[in-house]
Amino acid sequence: MIAAALAAGPCSIARAAVIGGGTIGTGLSFALRRARIGVTIVEADAHGCERSRHWFSKLLDHEVAAGRLTDSDRAAIREGVRWQTGLAGLSSADAVIEAVPENLSLKRSILRDLGAAAPGALLATTTASCDLRSIAEATPYPDRVVWFGLSAPAHLTSLVEVSSCEGTSARSLSQGLALARRLGKLPIALGASPGGIVDRLTQRRNAVCDAILLKGGLPWELDEAMVDFGFAIGPFEAQDLAGLDATYHRRRQGGTAGSGRRFAITDRMVEEGRIGKKAGVGWYRYPGGGGAVIDPLVEDAIREEAHFARIERRAFSQDEMRRCVLAAMVAEASAILGEGVASAAAIDLASVHGLGFPRERGGLMHWASIQQGGEAMETERIDVAAFIATRRIERAWLANAAGIDLADLDTEPASPQLRACVAGWDRRHAAMCEGYALMAVAGEEIWSTFQAQSTPS
Structure with missing residues (x-):
């Protein structure tokens, strides 16, 4: 599915609708407008529309005060947003993104009605906890449903996790990935999973x-x-x-x-x-x-x-607390990998760009794989390892931007497409990355050690 979606090519999205003008919906609407996509924000009633307008205006004011927008930018962004109640008039939307509170019955109700209200549109849900299969089953068009996983604040986060639901077509997954790139964000394609990385x-x-x-x-x-x-x-x-x-x-x-x-x-x-x-x-x-x-x-x-x-x-001690936290995160990452939800390279990218894991350590899985019996590397090796780890993250970003399945980063020999992608790099750097990328899938023993330490004693 992921490989087919990556091969499907870009999809054009000129207008989008966001269902729900709360924290995620407001930030997402802002990001859509920054990408010059027209936005309709749908709320349940007039009071909800007024509240959403207020939050959107406050966000624009904050961005101007922070120096990220000019006054003319603010006016242009605001001009391309309209508010309405109900789902009527969404037939021209290329994508409809549900961003209402975490209530399964509410989300199912919205998806059930969206298929007919926006024929042919990509149907995306931003749910962080509701069952994706149950949401997709509510619509007669499960092939058009994807998960569009954003962290708050949605307009600033650099990462979007895009996942298929049961029945999602490769075209729809491709549309979700293309939309994320259009927003200037790093998209990571995941297997079907309750919750993202x-x-x-x-x-x-x-x-x-x-x-x-x-x-x-x-x-x-x-x-x-x-x-x-x-x-x-x-x-x-x-x-x-x-x-x-x-x-x-x-x-x-x-x-x-x-x-x-x-x-x-x-x-x-x-x-x-x-x-x-x-x-x-x-x-x-x-x-x-x-x-x-x-x-x-x-x-x-x-x-x-x-x-x-x-x-x-x-x-x-600080070291003891740090080890407990990192152990828990590695144990969960190990479970994500074992379930086939994401590759080690995808987990590394998500940990760096979604959680702020130190870039110079190469991502959570890479860092875990180069521990020795649970102990950190010797001091004299840290600089070299940081250099290699940073190159791994850069390589993963390059592969992702080129539409290459991140799973290729953890295979040997690498695919011809991936080898061609890195061929223009400095040969010495590429060779170092090739050797160390394999370490991200060779850490079963250290993951077991970390999992045993995943809660404080």
Whole structure:
């Protein structure tokens, strides 16, 4: 399916409709307009349309203030967006993207009606937790349905995961990949799966982070440990930027595996109104909307929850916390690979461009494969390994942009198409990449070791 979609060629999309003008829908609509695609935002009622207009205007103002848009850009983008209630008048849309809250019955209802309302259009869902098969089954046109996986903020994230549903045609998957490229984003084609690479890795990471807090860690300590590893920001500050409320509501609706007590602290944060930077307070405080400031009240809440759970807290070193988090992420990545959802190269790209995994370490799977018995490489080898790892990510990006199946990066010998793609590179660099790319699929023993360590003791 993926190979056929990559071979299907580009598809033209001139006008799109976005169903739902919330956080994801607003960011996606902005990205569509930046790509000069006309947008219709569909809301349930007039109040929803007005709210969506307000959020869209605030986003435009923010982008102008940040220097990413000029006043003329803002006017041009705003001019190409219209709002409406109901699905009438969408017959001219080339793509319709559902971005409503995580409610399976609502999504099924929308997909059921969209097939006739937008004949011939690509039908995409942005669901992060609902069952894709169930959503696709709701429409008489399952061949037109794809998953278009975006992380918030949708207008800034550089990655889109595109997955087929049961019955999706190669043409529709090709359209989804082409749309992602049209938006200026890196598309990764996945096999049919509940949840994408980034979401699954994020949920596994967050679960372990919550457990570490109960057992003795603090958010700013763990954030510092991950930044020292090479992440731009730590997992708790990242949660503040994305908003803690979205995953909270998904857990409440039963859409996220592992819902329950292990997210006790995160759930308490949301219930107290600490939903992140947009509220001025989350794991950190953000006075005046500025940078993160440590909040002692968070430590008090953590200690209370540990007491309620009868957990005796202990001191964690930064190295110990970091190993726990990375172990959990590698274990989940190993499961994704084993299920055939994505290749090791695709997981590496998603971890770098979707989670901020340090580029110089080559991606999560590559990093895991070059560990020695769970221990980091000797210091004198790190610079060479970082050089090789960065070249691997560049090579994966090049292959993806050229429409080559990323699975080819993990085969030997490489396909003629892939060899032709890298032929123009510096021969020495290409040779180094060829040798080290194979290491990403040779780490079963270290993955088992990491999986055994995937939760704090």
